[in-house]
Amino acid sequence: MAYKVPFVNYPTHYHRLKGEIDGAITEVLSRGDLILRQQLRQFEENVASFVGAKYAVGLNSGTDALQLSLVAAGIGPGDEVITVSHTFVATIAVIVHCGAKPILVDVGEDFNLDMDQVERAVTPRTKAIIPVHLNGRLCDMERLMKLAAKHHLIVIEDAAQALGASFGGKKAGNIGLTGCFSFYPAKILGGAGDGGMLTTSDQEIDRKVRLLRDHGQDRATGDILYYGFNSRLDNLHAAILDVKLKRLPQWIQRRRELAAIYQRGLAGVEYLKLPPPPVEQDRYYDVYTNYVVRAKGRDKLVAYLKEKCSIEVLVSWPVPNHHQKALGLTHFKLPETERVSREVVSLPLHTELSDQQVEYVIESLHLFGG
């Protein structure tokens, strides 16, 4: 079914950049530059400089960026890693895949780590924290980095939703030991399939992750230095993403404009709680990868928007990860996460959205009777 206001619009997005994207694809295929070639190196350099980190390593996915961060940092059996339940399941899965134990804490008003809870969750076995910068807004990284320094903990930023966002003038991915980005098509910099990037300013981590993504092999000597993975970002994907990266600052601007329209139009709608507004709020610069509101009667609202108004909305995540029985995490009690899971809904916000479409969503939300 074609929605009047779709949640994403990949075809229109492609057609806007068709000439340049097709040119990049033709060049890569004509030269046969398919794996670990110039286009990937170029894209890595551009992402590193955009984020402000010394190095960037292109990987298969954001999940692999998290996984290889943990492996390169030496996290393993017996270690505890603190993160949130209110995240995409991959943040937690990578901890388990390393043989470490996830320790889940609750979120605050802005859906990010509640710092008081992090402090309380630290034990002698804690090795790392994964702050998740959800919806394009950073966690309070000043407090987190102080806490991490005090307890000698590694910080791995899950910045899958936060490319371009910053806190205190520092961009996501340039604060912890590593930053982990996703180029999943719906992300702020969306690829033509899966893709990810790890950023770091630590030379040793950069060296190790470059080896780990390529089966642990040193291609120059033929030596195998680690049990590695196959997690290289394809050259073709890198070339397409590099075309798009040039547009990212203007796309972020547009996202903030759209968020401002929502913010003005929805102020005073009683059953809704809006996210922090896109003003220069002391230290936060948010990029609105998602525009997430909290709604009383959320499930009725979702049905109304989809079925009556033809507006596509998304609920991330109706069942919190610690309530997913298969994950074995049901011993965690996280009341705010549980409330948030009942109330959140993401409204359409993407660069192909017109002001008129946003106005239509706003009008529809005003007319919702509950």
Ligand SMILES: Cc1ncc(COP(=O)(O)O)c(C=O)c1O
């Ligand atoms: C918060 C968060 N972490 C991790 C990931 C995993 O990224 P990917 O889908 O590229 O593996 C995503 C993306 O879906 C995400 O939103």
